[in-house]
Amino acid sequence: MFGEGGTTIRLETGDAAVLPAGVSHQMVAMSDDNLVVGGYPGEGNWDNMRVAEISAQAYDDAVERIAALPVPARDPVTGGPMGLWSA
Numbered sequence: 210m211f212g213e214g215g216t217t218i219r220l221e222t223g224d225a226a227v228l229p230a231g232v233s234h235q236m237v238a239m240s241d242d243n244l245v246v247g248g249y250p251g252e253g254n255w256d257n258m259r260v261a262e263i264s265a266q267a268y269d270d271a272v273e274r275i276a277a278l279p280v281p282a283r284d285p286v287t288g289g290p291m292g293l294w295s296a
Contacts, residue, residue, distance in 0.1 A: 215233070217237060225286045227284075227285055230255070230275045230278050231275035248285060250281060256271070258271055
């Protein structure tokens, strides 16, 4: 969670990326016809945080909130069971 590093992933037309709570991400490049659509659970109460702007206690509190979140009831892309997700 948070910070530098990570893996660069190239998405193509028709791709979908599902990012669980707490996964830091950023767009590093895009085409002129790029379109991003985001969706969040209706009952969610999310907070966007940047590591440079939070204290160690706020970071620890965020980790606890993320760990306490339930796995979604349905796959957000297909609507099917959440078979690929694990606790």
